[in-house]
Amino acid sequence: MSATYLLAIDNGTQSVRAILFDVHGNIVAKSQVHLEAYFSAQPGWAEHDADGYWQAVCTACQRLWVQSSAGPEHVAAVSVTTQRGTVVNLDAQGQPLRPAITWLDQRRTEHYPPVNPLWLAAFKVAGVADTIRFFRGEAELNWIKHMQPEIWDKTAHFLLLSGFLNYRLTGCIRDSSGSQVGYIPFDYKGLRWASKWDWKWQALAVREDMLPELVPPGSLLGKITASAALQTGLLEGTPVIAAAADKACEVIGAGCEAPHIGCLSYGTTATINTTSRKYVEVTPFIPPYPAAIPGAYSTEVQIFRGYWMVNWFKEQFGLNERLAAEQLGVSPESLFDELVNSVPPGAMGLMLQPYWTPGIKIPGPEAKGAMIGFGDVHNRAHMYRAILEGLAYALREGKERIEKRSGVAVTSLRISGGGSQSNAAMQLTADIFGLPTSRPHVYETSGLGAAINAAVGVGCYSDFHSAIAAMTRIGRTFEPIAHHHQMYDALYKQVYCKMYSRLQPLYKSIQEITGYPKMHE
Numbered sequence: 001m002s003a004t005y006l007l008a009i010d011n012g013t014q015s016v017r018a019i020l021f022d023v024h025g026n027i028v029a030k031s032q033v034h035l036e037a038y039f040s041a042q043p044g045w046a047e048h049d050a051d052g053y054w055q056a057v058c059t060a061c062q063r064l065w066v067q068s069s070a071g072p073e074h075v076a077a078v079s080v081t082t083q084r085g086t087v088v089n090l091d092a093q094g095q096p097l098r099p100a101i102t103w104l105d106q107r108r109t110e111h112y113p114p115v116n117p118l119w120l121a122a123f124k125v126a127g128v129a130d131t132i133r134f135f136r137g138e139a140e141l142n143w144i145k146h147m148q149p150e151i152w153d154k155t156a157h158f159l160l161l162s163g164f165l166n167y168r169l170t171g172c173i174r175d176s177s178g179s180q181v182g183y184i185p186f187d188y189k190g191l192r193w194a195s196k197w198d199w200k201w202q203a204l205a206v207r208e209d210m211l212p213e214l215v216p217p218g219s220l221l222g223k224i225t226a227s228a229a230l231q232t233g234l235l236e237g238t239p240v241i242a243a244a245a246d247k248a249c250e251v252i253g254a255g256c257e258a259p260h261i262g263c264l265s266y267g268t269t270a271t272i273n274t275t276s277r278k279y280v281e282v283t284p285f286i287p288p289y290p291a292a293i294p295g296a297y298s299t300e301v302q303i304f305r306g307y308w309m310v311n312w313f314k315e316q317f318g319l320n321e322r323l324a325a326e327q328l329g330v331s332p333e334s335l336f337d338e339l340v341n342s343v344p345p346g347a348m349g350l351m352l353q354p355y356w357t358p359g360i361k362i363p364g365p366e367a368k369g370a371m372i373g374f375g376d377v378h379n380r381a382h383m384y385r386a387i388l389e390g391l392a393y394a395l396r397e398g399k400e401r402i403e404k405r406s407g408v409a410v411t412s413l414r415i416s417g418g419g420s421q422s423n424a425a426m427q428l429t430a431d432i433f434g435l436p437t438s439r440p441h442v443y444e445t446s447g448l449g450a451a452i453n454a455a456v457g458v459g460c461y462s463d464f465h466s467a468i469a470a471m472t473r474i475g476r477t478f479e480p481i482a483h484h485h486q487m488y489d490a491l492y493k494q495v496y497c498k499m500y501s502r503l504q505p506l507y508k509s510i511q512e513i514t515g516y517p518k519m520h521e
Contacts (some may be wrong), residue, residue, distance in 0.1 A: 003076045006065075006454040007096075007234070008447035009057055011082040011161060011269050012246060013037050013104070016053070017061035019069055019444055021451040023460050027442055030067030033060045037104070042410040044106035046169060047099035050088045052163060054168050061232035078224065078242035079450040080165050082180040084289075087140050089166040090157040097151045100161060101140045103182075110204065112136040113144040119199045128285045134365075136203045139183035143203040156212060160184075162245065163212045169232075170222025170240050178217040178244025178290045188287035189279045191295070193215070216294035218456040218464065219246050243458030244292035247271055247300065249449025253291045254440045255472035256416040257465065262399055262410040263431065264437075266419025270306020270354075270391050272398040273298045280406045282398075283362055292449050293464045299406060301398025304357040307419050309369075309387050317380045318516030333421055336384070340424035343385045345431060345484045346491060349373040350382045352390025353499045358492040362401075366507040369498065388425050389488075392432040392480045397434065413437040414474075416445035423478075430493065431484040441475040448472065 005028055010017045015035055020028040033056040038046035050273060065071055080506050085103035088096055101107075115132075123129045136142060145152045159167065160182055163175035173421065180186040185193060185200035185208075191413035192199045192214060201208075215221060219242045229236040243249055251273045256263035274339045280299050282288070288297035312321070319337040355367040371386060399410050413435050419425045420439050442448055452467045461467035508518070 001450075002238040003018065005074045005076060006451040006460075007061075007075045008444075008450035008454070009059065009060070009078065009080045009165065010246065010249075010444070010447040010450065011165060012446070013081070013083050013102070016056040016060045017444065017447060018057070018484065019451070020064065020065045020068065020075070021448060021471070023455060023471070025442065025448055025451070025473070027444065029064055029095075030071055030444070031060045031063040031067055032506070034065070034249045037240055038102050039099075042107075045427045046102045046104035046106070048086070048102050050096035050164060053100065054165065057165060057168075058231045061234060062421070067235050067327040072233050075234065076460070077239045077241050077454040078234065079241045079454040079457070080160040081243045081249040081446050081450040082165065082168070082179065082493040083376055084160075084179075084245045084247065085183075086129075086161040087161050087182065088161060089144065089151060089155045090159065090164070091154050091168075094154040094157070094167065096164075097154055100164075101144075102161070107140075107143055108137040109143040110137060111145050112142040113160055113205050114138065115199055115202045119202070130364075131285055132199075132203070135183060135506055136257060138202050141183070141204060141206050147289065152205070152259045157212070158206055158210045159212055159299060161489055166221050166240060166242075167212075168223055168226045171225045171227075173212045174221050175212040175220070176216060176217050176219075176242035177246055178242065179216040180214065181245050181289050184211070188289065188297075191290055206363050212386050217242050217290075217292050218294060218453050220457060238254070239458055241454045243450035243453040244290060246446040247273065248290060248292040248298050249446040249453070250416045251275055251298055252450065252452055252464070252468055253442075253445030253447070253449035253472065254416045255468060255474070256414055257293070257468050258410045259406060262402075262412055262413045262435075263415040264395055264415045266307045266310075266391070266415060266425065266471055267417035268306065268308050268417075270303040270395060270417075271300050272402065273300045274402055274406070274408070274410065275299075276406060276408075278406070280402075282401050282405050288496045292453060297361050299402050299485070301356050301395070303394050303398075304392060306354065306391055306440060307377065307417060309356060309391070310419065311387055313384055313387055317383070334396045337424040338420045340385050340388060340422075340428070341359070341379045343381045343387075345428065346487055347389060348377055348387040349375065349381045349494055350378055350386040351491065353496070353503070364504070366504065367500070368507050369511065372499070389432065390421075390496075392429045392478055393492055395429075396433050397497065413438060414438060416443075420518075426476075426478045428484075430478040430480045432488045434480050434485045435491065436442055436477050436479055437472040440479040442471045471473075497499050
């Protein structure tokens with residue numbers, strides 16, 4: 001057997017997965033190590049032991065060789081994709097100085113470096129002064145610099161989680177430009193570190209020498225070191241190819257290379273993305289993220305705690321289904337689908353606005369979640385369906401914003417993430433959008449996107465277009481049901497689209513009276 005398999009290491013919020021793909025995009029073997037999402041030393045904090053991530057990667061790889069007939073000698077290349085915005089401080093010896101601060105962390109600081117008054121005046125004229133202030137206050141490195149100066153003084157390298165894992169694999173302080181999503185001095189249009197005169201260098205307490213060298217997706221990052229080989233079981237010298245952040249990898253793993261295909265991710269953060277060669281800010285002054293294809297962008301709209309709401313519902317109200325599934329030997333998801341299907345489309349007038357977490361602009365920092373339309377006919381099944389429908393409404397709104405800014409109509413959808421496994425969620429999404437909605441042939445689309453990068457990087461395919469065409473395909477398509485779409489369309493236009501503007505003054509009053517929502521220092 002030749003070395004024709006591609007190893008994707010996917011470090012998500014809930015688990016680390018090591019997945020072997022063949023060059024046709026089929027899963028050959030998979031190993032998963034579950035993680036505690038985070039620990040909180042203070043309210044609002046969300047941290048994780050950095051070495052714990054690395055140990056989970058090593059364990060996942062070692063288990064893979066035990067569970068599979070394929071061995072490390074069959075791996076042509078490795079690529080890493082990770083959760084976005086999780087940061088790691090390393091000392092000069094490459095050792096973590098503190099726990100990683102994860103993307104779920106809510107701390108912020110009012111202490112940050114001064115910015116030239118000319119920049120501040122320009123921001124005020126452009127109407128983005130609050131956005132820039134939010135960026136500076138949210139930046140983890142500014143908090144560390146102010147609150148833990150002794151750690152910041154020892155920090156030689158400030159990396160995202162992807163850069164940390166790539167460093168552990170290769171010994172090189174190098175990362176993919178496609179993984180740079182966070183409060184860092186990154187030029188999202190140029191897909192490189194910001195130029196030396198960019199305002200971000202003033203706003204963030206970091207030096208360029210503390211950041212990794214960047215290479216485009218599909219490029220060689222380095223090779224597996226002897227130390228990494230000992231810990232993971234991979235062969236020393238195996239190429240490590242730059243991939244991209246998990247959402248970006250999901251997009252190409254779902255086959256969404258063209259801007260008319262919308263990629264919905266029903267994950268912890270629900271998103272809608274399109275891939276564009278054109279730089280498009282869906283929300284003015286909020287940049288698109290790097291795509292997993294060199295020189296391309298992911299035009300993205302996020303619902304921050306998206307499918308988190310679904311898991312919250314299952315934990316709070318789904319004990320019956322979880323117990324019944326265990327007794328019947330079936331997946332809990334199948335029983336939750338029965339719960340959704342027991343309620344008619346529209347949930348008999350129950351409507352959800354899924355702003356469980358404040359935003360920056362759309363929604364604003366005062367935003368809260370809302371459910372309206374309760375009557376005595378409603379039970380937990382109606383609530384569950386309303387949650388799924390509310391997420392789809394919010395993502396449809398995102399689609400329309402992308403279309404308006406890009407000038408390209410979205411004509412079909414692909415869905416990835418945990419929610420894609422629910423037939424009920426797939427169908428109601430098709431009905432709400434009025435578009436054919438497809439499930440990719442594999443559930444592990446972020447891993448597949450990383451494998452596509454690896455395949456291009458080692459020459460299995462000459463370019464991303466041919467790799468995506470060969471390694472992705474549709475599993476099942478759900479067509480919209482006309483009379484369902486008609487009702488959903490009316491509810492969306494006449495009710496959902498008006499909810500936020502009508503409720504926003506009340507949200508502001510709640511914030512003023514209770515002090516919530518607020519960010520933690």
